[in-house]
Amino acid sequence: MHELSIVLNILEIAEHQLKEHAGNKVDAIELEIGTMAGIEMDAFHFAWDAALPGSVLERCKLTIHSVDAKALCSECGYMYRMLEHYMACPACGSFRNSMIQGKELKVNSLEII
Numbered sequence: 001m002h003e004l005s006i007v008l009n010i011l012e013i014a015e016h017q018l019k020e021h022a023g024n025k026v027d028a029i030e031l032e033i034g035t036m037a038g039i040e041m042d043a044f045h046f047a048w049d050a051a052l053p054g055s056v057l058e059r060c061k062l063t064i065h066s067v068d069a070k071a072l073c074s075e076c077g078y079m080y081r082m083l084e085h086y087m088a089c090p091a092c093g094s095f096r097n098s099m100i101q102g103k104e105l106k107v108n109s110l111e112i113i
């Protein structure tokens, strides 16, 4: 499961931060996840609950900020919100675009105790 490896990756980041700041445990964590990051939120929460018992992230407060996907049309330069992977520009109908945001998956902040 793809979501499980993401959770394990976040755990690795948290462990690294704890080591760096000589903390014991993570109290709260904030993630930023793009709507086009390819993450199934149900599967993510399932993986999160499954992977964390006994780890430094156990019982920490999880906050997820969802980031809307935005694309810039390569034809006319119009910027628009992407609701699906292949979406025509609402201004000119072109499918040529570059995604500006929406694929991110990052740890925004960690509260360490």
Ligand SMILES: [Zn+2]
Residues within 6 Å of the ligand: 073, 074, 075, 076, 077, 078, 089, 090, 091, 092, 093, 094
């Ligand atoms: Zn356009």
